[in-house]
Amino acid sequence: MNKRIIVIDDEESILEDYLRILCPPQADVALIEEKAALEAELFGEPLGPDQTVQESYEVITALQGRDGFDEVRKARERGTPFVMAFIDIRMPPGWDGLQTAKRIREVDKEIEIVVVTAYSDRQRREIVEKVGMPERLLYLKKPFDPDEIRQLALSLTRKWDLERKEERHKVHLECLLNAVRRLKTLSICTIKEVLSAILKEVLDFVDARKGLIAKVHDNQICLELASECFLPHDIGPILEQMEQISRRSIQKDLFFWINETMVVPLRDLSGNYFIMVLDLQPPVSSGRLELLQLLLEASSEVLVGFRKQEQLLKNDKIATIGEIAAGFIHEVSSPLTALSGALELNRMEAKRMDQFFHGYLRLLEQPEFPPLLRERFLLLNRSSNIEKTREKAMLYQDILLKGVERIHALTGNIRNFSKIRDTFKPGHHEVGSALEDTLMLAYGMLRSGIRVHREWESPLIAWCDPDGLKQVFLNIILNAVQAMEGVGELWIGGKREGSWILVSMRDSGPGMTLDSKERIFEAFYSTKPEGTGLGLSIGKSIIEKHGGAIRVESEPGEGTTFHLKIPTDAPEESRD
16 A cells, blocks of 8 residues: 655644654554553453554655655656645745645646645635646645544545556456457467467466466366466476375366465366466455456356367267268168178189199199199199299288278278167166176177176166167277287276266276377277277267266376266156
């Protein structure tokens, strides 16, 4: 709070009176406090207005108007303006009080002025006309009461401070509106660009330059981006601070400090983002924090809107891919069937040719076969390398057959992907039975070296399509077997929690990278060279069709866990 006051009077005794009133010695203050406390203890009465401790101000004095004007001008230039001025009317031989007040008003329009005089030769109207701004002008006659001076100082310093706060609030509010307007009219296409724009607006709003945006994902901190002023030597301390954040929850509308770094939340549909501002010095006014909260809410709305738009575009792409795939499957089915049949016939003919070739070799071994003719035939065999040619032909046939089988599998997966809605037949079924049936289907692959741990409760009744769940369970198990290369452990758990059935499937495989974990449910994304990338995407669609959710936890070298949530009852719209 600004408590700077200037007193301009040509009598030194008057200036000393002002100083005694506005700058009470500390000993006097201590005596007043002690006296008030003692009286309150003896008489049991609360402190009255006349018992309160006096305010103390920073007072500068001047004996002439020009000197006082120079002090006000210099203070304004330094950025440490005076709140108010007590100015005497008559100050010979220099400027009088009205001229001094007028000149001061020219360099500082915010200062509060109290004109003091012992005479009545100047009317208030004349004073107002010459000085101007009557809302910042008071008139006081000598001799004055010390309490009157104290009250004027208290009221006007508080008034000045409140006006400055209001002005700052207006400036911050205008900055907020401009920032929100810019965010709402963003023309960008990636989440990184959205986050970068939000970080820039937040840093500008709090007058900071260094900051970053990170995300809490599966109880881990993931750095998304940092401002341009983020320096290499900032990384170490920030990593330590991020560890502290990971041990505390990022709650809605929560601002907190870690050392000298301010942490503020930012939320969207996919995870908990937060912003760290490195070079913002506390304290930050509550009013500015409230406006910052509004900016963050607007930023969250922008993020949510972008995510929804992104999902709609993704759904449109998938729908378009589905239409193209359906047409492709329809067109390729006939020639693919013909190709499969031709390959099978070719394999049969190859077997006949192989039988003929071996019969021909056995004929050459007969003793009655003419030796000269046998020699010529053997020479022909060696020059043509018929055995090697036969082996290559069989190898090429196998390659062709495997390729056709893979195309069949791919088209089958795409067909299943497009028929999820048609084959979805939910009801109340036991999830444990679906898990047991799935393990029986996968028995051939599990028996070689996979140890299965069954840890689910019974019964686990959910509103589900058991065939759809089996498809999801089987795909996850097959992926786990392939990741563990046929040797390892698989834990399958299940329990009821409120209105949900929770199923977890954890393997002891090599785990996944962060990039693979974030893209694992994308259509046509696969970490396996021979994978189609549709298994988990189809599984996610099936679980979401149930009204449930699926997520993955994984770290390199620490295995992978899939968590599935399945509702125990049908959604409201399904009951109608």
